[in-house]
Amino acid sequence: MGRFTQTDAVFDNEEVLTDGYTPDTLIAREDEMSTYVEVLQSVANGASPRNIFVYGDTGVGKTLATEMILDELLEDQVEFDNVSVEVVWQNCKDATSYQVACHLVNHFRDRNQEIHTTGYPRSTVHRKLWEHIEDTDATHVLFVLDEIDSFRSDDELLYQIPRAHTNGNITETKIGLIGISNNFKFRDELSARVQSTLCEHEIHFKPYDADQLQEILSQRADEAFLDGALSEEVIPLTAAKVAQRTGSAREAINILSNAGFIARDNNDSTITDSHVTKAYHQVQSGVVKDELEALPTQSHVVLYTVLSLARQGRTPVRRKVIHDQYKTIAQQIGRDTVSTRTLHRRLNQLSLKGFINLMEVNKGSNGGSYYKYEFNADEDIIADVLESESRVGQIIGQHAD
Numbered sequence: 370m371g372r373f374t375q376t377d378a379v380f381d382n383e384e385v386l387t388d389g390y391t392p393d394t395l396i397a398r399e400d401e402m403s404t405y406v407e408v409l410q411s412v413a414n415g416a417s418p419r420n421i422f423v424y425g426d427t428g429v430g431k432t433l434a435t436e437m438i439l440d441e442l443l444e445d446q447v448e449f450d451n452v453s454v455e456v457v458w459q460n461c462k463d464a465t466s467y468q469v470a471c472h473l474v475n476h477f478r479d480r481n482q483e484i485h486t487t488g489y490p491r492s493t494v495h496r497k498l499w500e501h502i503e504d505t506d507a508t509h510v511l512f513v514l515d516e517i518d519s520f521r522s523d524d525e526l527l528y529q530i531p532r533a534h535t536n537g538n539i540t541e542t543k544i545g546l547i548g549i550s551n552n553f554k555f556r557d558e559l560s561a562r563v564q565s566t567l568c569e570h571e572i573h574f575k576p577y578d579a580d581q582l583q584e585i586l587s588q589r590a591d592e593a594f595l596d597g598a599l600s601e602e603v604i605p606l607t608a609a610k611v612a613q614r615t616g617s618a619r620e621a622i623n624i625l626s627n628a629g630f631i632a633r634d635n636n637d638s639t640i641t642d643s644h645v646t647k648a649y650h651q652v653q654s655g656v657v658k659d660e661l662e663a664l665p666t667q668s669h670v671v672l673y674t675v676l677s678l679a680r681q682g683r684t685p686v687r688r689k690v691i692h693d694q695y696k697t698i699a700q701q702i703g704r705d706t707v708s709t710r711t712l713h714r715r716l717n718q719l720s721l722k723g724f725i726n727l728m729e730v731n732k733g734s735n736g737g738s739y740y741k742y743e744f745n746a747d748e749d750i751i752a753d754v755l756e757s758e759s760r761v762g763q764i765i766g767q768h769a770d
């Protein structure tokens with residue numbers, strides 16, 4: 370039986386690499402922060418807040434930057450005359466617009482006075498919210514709705530909050546809304562009435578490049594690891610790999626911490642590129658697994674088809690060839706085949722998810738062009754996950770020669 374000891378060969382403080390840890394400084398987001406300051410200046414001046422829509426891929430610092438700017442505002446407001454700001458932060462992951470409205474009401478209530486998140490007409494919940502806002506001592510209430518993507522087509526709350534003044538629901542307290550989303554499709558699908566209010570000001574967080582990721586990782590590594598535990602190539606290698614695929618700081622930090630765990634588990638006192646490679650594989654498998662789970666089984670079959678063509682060295686490949694191969698595979702595993710049009714849609718979806726790449730090929734003097742497909746993601750990782758996680762992969766595994 371293993372025994373525990375209180376020693377660690379690599380970590381000084383592994384907490385620093387967890388998602389809940391807040392670093393002291395925000396790296397490489399000067400432009401986004403100065404836009405925030407410009408837009409929030411109205412609040413400092415005692416005027417009505419302007420609404421802000423913040424968007425960008427996952428892990429690019431949207432939550433962290435917003436937390437930091439609002440902390441600064443709350444700190445600085447002590448000096449302002451006639452301004453007192455209250456921030457109401459709500460994470461909306463997996464919640465509906467209606468449930469979030471109930472949570473906002475409950476922010477203003479004692480525990481034993483909280484309302485249930487079902488059963489009230491929506492208008493009643495909103496009325497309660499307006500009453501609480503009007504009753505608060507603050508001059509300004511800033512709502513932050515983080516991860517609003519699950520609202521889907523029901524964006525009523527995102528319409529109501531910015532309109533509460535104009536619609537006469539609130540007269541005294543000034544309110545503003547910061548909505549944060551990591552889904553570009555969600556932004557485009559917001560109704561026109563929400564776009565014209567919430568999206569009055571937009572801040573786009575772009576993926577980090579390799580240099581920025583290196584800086585973020587170095588800041589964490591200094592605190593997280595013991596002196597000398599990290600060999601020189603680790604941070605540049607991690608940053609380069611992540612910049613190539615997602616540009617997500619969260620992913621980069623995860624890989625660094627997993628590399629540390631792998632080294633510790635092996636009783637190695639130095640973290641090297643081989644630990645990073647293993648950690649990258651581990652983290653990517655997790656990401657691919659989550660993404661695959663969200664796709665229908667037919668897409669798994671299509672992905673497997675492209676994978677098998679890639680393994681035969683036949684990529685980039687035209688859609689017609691994919692369709693022929695797909696029919697053979699679907700037959701092999703006893704699945705109905707889909708039409709060429711559906712296959713086209715599945716291929717588009719897979720390319721949106723970053724699994725495959727679409728390249729346009731010009732026909733030359735005859736004019737016109739056609740598409741070829743190739744693998745974008747790491748083949749071995751996809752193959753592992755498909756074979757171990759997907760029902761399709763398991764069936765294919767049994768049928769493989």
Ligand SMILES: Nc1ncnc2c1ncn2[C@@H]1O[C@H](COP(=O)(O)OP(=O)(O)OP(=O)(O)O)[C@@H](O)[C@H]1O
Pocket residue numbers: 387388389390391392394395396397398425426427428429430431432433434516550551585618619622
């Ligand atoms: N500029 C930065 N400097 C230092 N650390 C950063 C920076 N950007 C992100 N991080 C760290 O990366 C992780 C992810 O950042 P954050 O949670 O802000 O991403 P996000 O854009 O809100 O992602 P999601 O859309 O998934 O919510 C956090 O641990 C955060 O501390």
Ligand SMILES: [Mg+2]
Pocket residue numbers: 431432433515516
């Ligand atoms: Mg976030």
